[in-house]
Amino acid sequence: MIGAIAGREIRSGLVTPLIWVLLGAGQVVLAWIYLKVVEDFSGLSADERVGSLTQELALNLFGFAAVIALLAAPLLAMRSLSAELREGSFDLLGSAPVRLGEVVIGKFLGLILLITPLCLLPAANLLMLSGIADLDPGHLAAATLGLWLAAVMFCAIGLYGSSLSSQPGASVLIGFGLLLLLSIVGRADSIGDMSLSLFDWLSWNEHLLWFLLGAVRMSDLGYFVLFTLFFLALTHRRLINRRLQ
Amino acid sequence: MEFGKPARSGYLPLLMDTLVRVTDLSRRFGSQQALSDVNLCLDRGEVLGLLGPNGAGKTTCLRILSGMLAPSRGRIEIQGIDLARKPLQAKRHLGYLPERPPLHPELRVDEYLTFCARIHRLPSRRIPESVAEAKRRCGLENSGQRLIAKLSKGFRQRLGIAQAILHRPKLLILDEPTEGLDPFQMRELRALIRSLAEECGVILSSHLLGEVQAVCDRAVIMHQGRVRFDARLQPSSQCSQWRIRLTPTSDAGVLVTLPHVLSSEAIGGDRYLVELDELGTAADLSRGIVMAGLGLLELLPEHSDLERVFFDLIGVEDRT
Numbered sequence: 001m002i003g004a005i006a007g008r009e010i011r012s013g014l015v016t017p018l019i020w021v022l023l024g025a026g027q028v029v030l031a032w033i034y035l036k037v038v039e040d041f042s043g044l045s046a047d048e049r050v051g052s053l054t055q056e057l058a059l060n061l062f063g064f065a066a067v068i069a070l071l072a073a074p075l076l077a078m079r080s081l082s083a084e085l086r087e088g089s090f091d092l093l094g095s096a097p098v099r100l101g102e103v104v105i106g107k108f109l110g111l112i113l114l115i116t117p118l119c120l121l122p123a124a125n126l127l128m129l130s131g132i133a134d135l136d137p138g139h140l141a142a143a144t145l146g147l148w149l150a151a152v153m154f155c156a157i158g159l160y161g162s163s164l165s166s167q168p169g170a171s172v173l174i175g176f177g178l179l180l181l182l183s184i185v186g187r188a189d190s191i192g193d194m195s196l197s198l199f200d201w202l203s204w205n206e207h208l209l210w211f212l213l214g215a216v217r218m219s220d221l222g223y224f225v226l227f228t229l230f231f232l233a234l235t236h237r238r239l240i241n242r243r244l245q
Numbered sequence: 246m247e248f249g250k251p252a253r254s255g256y257l258p259l260l261m262d263t264l265v266r267v268t269d270l271s272r273r274f275g276s277q278q279a280l281s282d283v284n285l286c287l288d289r290g291e292v293l294g295l296l297g298p299n300g301a302g303k304t305t306c307l308r309i310l311s312g313m314l315a316p317s318r319g320r321i322e323i324q325g326i327d328l329a330r331k332p333l334q335a336k337r338h339l340g341y342l343p344e345r346p347p348l349h350p351e352l353r354v355d356e357y358l359t360f361c362a363r364i365h366r367l368p369s370r371r372i373p374e375s376v377a378e379a380k381r382r383c384g385l386e387n388s389g390q391r392l393i394a395k396l397s398k399g400f401r402q403r404l405g406i407a408q409a410i411l412h413r414p415k416l417l418i419l420d421e422p423t424e425g426l427d428p429f430q431m432r433e434l435r436a437l438i439r440s441l442a443e444e445c446g447v448i449l450s451s452h453l454l455g456e457v458q459a460v461c462d463r464a465v466i467m468h469q470g471r472v473r474f475d476a477r478l479q480p481s482s483q484c485s486q487w488r489i490r491l492t493p494t495s496d497a498g499v500l501v502t503l504p505h506v507l508s509s510e511a512i513g514g515d516r517y518l519v520e521l522d523e524l525g526t527a528a529d530l531s532r533g534i535v536m537a538g539l540g541l542l543e544l545l546p547e548h549s550d551l552e553r554v555f556f557d558l559i560g561v562e563d564r565t
Binding site: 001004005007008011012015016087088089090091092093094095096097098099243244245 | 274334351360361365
């Protein structure tokens with residue numbers, strides 16, 4: 001059942017232009033950043049270099065890919081629930097012998113599979129340097145994993161935003177709003193006491209940074225898994241509440 | 246069309262052939278009471294027509310029956326299974342066509358129906374056969390590879406019906422199924438509903454009284470969220486009341502002396518409501534009027550019983 005719902009999401013996603021536009025635009029931007037990083041790095045002498053090429057690429061290329069994923073997830077998610085609620089096609093699932101939990105997981109898996117190619121774009125760009133530069137594959141694997149986990153969490157948040165409104169435009173704005181909040185909340189500690197770390201912990205970019213530095217920590221994995229499950233649970237609750245409203 | 250015995254109420258004991266039993270169903274949207282104490286019963290092989298003006302609660306009732314909305318109060322049993330307690334089991338017996346067919350425009354007809362078969366938990370080996378059968382019954386045999394976005398409104402409606410009957414449900418719920426269909430398609434749909442009723446029960450809502458009369462065994466009229474009328478429909482042999490309009494100079498008193506005429510009532514504007522006996526026909530009446538030297542301008546069958554009841558119930562008696 002989950003497979004059927006996820007398969008339909010992927011099929012619908014692939015035959016509409018949105019995912020291709022996102023992939024195309026993402027690749028253009030990433031290629032530009034990639035070129036800049038390699039050019040800047042090769043223009044510096046060994047003494048002037050702060051970090052390795054792998055580190056420079058991971059922080060810049062994967063960091064910016066996370067921003068693209070942040071923009072893409074709510075756009076991809078708006079089709080999943082919000083547009084279906086508006087067009088009435090959600091009635092198909094609502095009247096079928098399907099649990100709402102299966103609907104949420106199926107749609108979420110579909111979204112993950114659609115956004116995964118976007119997460120693999122930076123690594124795909126770096127394949128061009130294989131055999132030319134001495135890159136650290138473990139470091140790049142950690143950065144790719146971090147980027148993917150962040151994108152998965154963005155999808156969960158986008159899906160929750162999509163469940164809140166039957167207006168796709170509004171659902172995208174809600175998703176962006178939530179993601180923006182979780183992006184800037186880490187800056188709250190710079191306003192007051194530096195020892196305040198709760199806001200740092202809530203911010204996704206703080207956790208992604210460790211992956212981009214090549215460190216896979218359980219606390220960061222836990223953060224992404226916890227927040228993903230939290231927003232999926234909220235989406236499930238929201239769909240149950242729709243039947244009661 | 247005339248009415249037979251009042252239909253069995255929902256609170257009576259569940260019989261073996263009862264497909265759906267709705268007891269004291271109520272639904273509130275904020276301060277608005279959309280449904281109040283609705284009791285319904287549907288037997289296997291029966292077609293029930295839900296009639297009512299806009300906002301009467303028909304769609305709300307059907308959405309609750311299909312499990313899309315939770316009732317504020319009341320109980321629904323499908324094949325004896327409580328929809329609230331065991332929704333998955335109950336929904337296996339359910340086919341639902343909402344007001345707007347729940348389609349995915351980016352898919353092709355075959356892809357869409359295959360997806361529908363999967364979410365209705367049909368075994369994989371039965372899916373191609375079920376899809377082909379549903380397409381055949383709805384006249385979509387040659388549309389399997391067509392993109393849903395490119396289908397006309399009538400074909401979309403057919404596809405909506407195809408997804409509802411795909412898994413051979415015991416209960417078929419159709420919300421305004423003739424919406425967007427041309428007269429030929431409407432006639433085909435009536436025949437389809439009648440053939441489906443041989444193996445399942447059907448609940449359909451419609452604004453069209455004639456539609457309900459043509460296809461339903463029972464009519465339920467809803468108004469302001471309540472069931473105001475629930476009775477079986479039985480085909481009558483012919484219309485016994487006729488509306489006529491005579492020239493202003495005609496002597497209407499002669500009407501009651503004509504053959505087969507039982508009574509005549511002036512309803513204003515040189516119009517009269519004439520009741521004939523069982524043997525009287527429109528031909529007898531028109532012949533009698535002409536032979537009596539009255540100027541006949543119009544001769545129309547009087548509204549059916551269902552139409553009269555409908556207008557009486559919602560408080561709009563059409564006398565013009």
